Amino acid sequence: MAVKPARAKALSVEDRQAMLIDAVTPLILEHGQAVTTRQIADCAGIAEGTIFRAFGSKDELIQAAVERHFDPEPFRRQLRQIDPRLPLEERIRAIVSLMRARFTTVFTLMTALGRHGPPPGHEKGHHDGSEFVGIMADILAEDLERFTVPADRVGQIIRMVTLAASVPQIRNGPEFDDEEITALVLHGIMGAPAPSHPADPHPADPHHADSHHAV
Structure with a gap:
């Protein structure tokens, strides 16, 4: 059967x-x-x-x-899953990759639907900066002393650069990939500054040199 x-x-x-x-x-x-x-x-x-x-x-x-797609909590969960033991560049790249995917989806949706202005829920605290700063501080805790700006500014800079690079109307040019954005966040457009040389405690002094010849 x-x-x-x-x-x-x-x-x-x-x-x-x-x-x-x-x-x-x-x-x-x-x-x-x-x-x-x-x-x-x-x-x-x-x-x-x-x-x-x-x-x-x-x-x-x-x-x-x-x-x-505008709910920030799934994005925050993904950020919290980044391993803080990874090398710094890999952590920054992981943050950038998640942010770029989120910004691209959100702004493409807004454009497709002809919507403008802040996203739904913005006024309800969906963009709680303090929670984002805390997540960034946890991810980057091992390297915060290496940065030239405090933890809250680190997160702001990563978000600002990634946002500008992700939205066609803002970048107004070719796309940036995750590697390019990561390098820009970490090194800017000139790379790490060259180490400054300590001042010579005995700068060349023609009179000083002449006095030696006169002896």
Whole structure:
């Protein structure tokens, strides 16, 4: 007697919503607000009506996708996973890579949807600078004394340079990769300053030299 295959377990509402957000994100990047529920359903492999059972409308689904990508907590979790025992350059590169991916996704979403101004949740403390500074200090703790600026400025500089390099409207030129941004953060455009030579305690003095010849 043939055994009927077990039915796949039905997804919870939360899992279905997460699946739809995963499906709609690349479609938003490609089509912006004009993405259709038919396209979303085809991408997710579901019936179109499932979208409306998980979200009230296409706009609610798009807003949920935007809020997920603007939520800083997953990004903070990724930062906390960086091994503080790695060489300094590798830690900076890991920070830059995570930041660049986040900035690229966020600003591409905003552009695709024609949105401007601060991201949703900005006014609710989603960009808590003190928590970010604390994470940076933990990652870079072994090397903080090597920097010419305090820990809060280190994080600010990394974020500022990476943001400028990630957004086409700001960089106004060719793309930067993670290696280039890391080198720029660590060494600027001139590299490490040359060590200064101590002043000669007996600078050349023609009168001093003449006095020796006169002896």
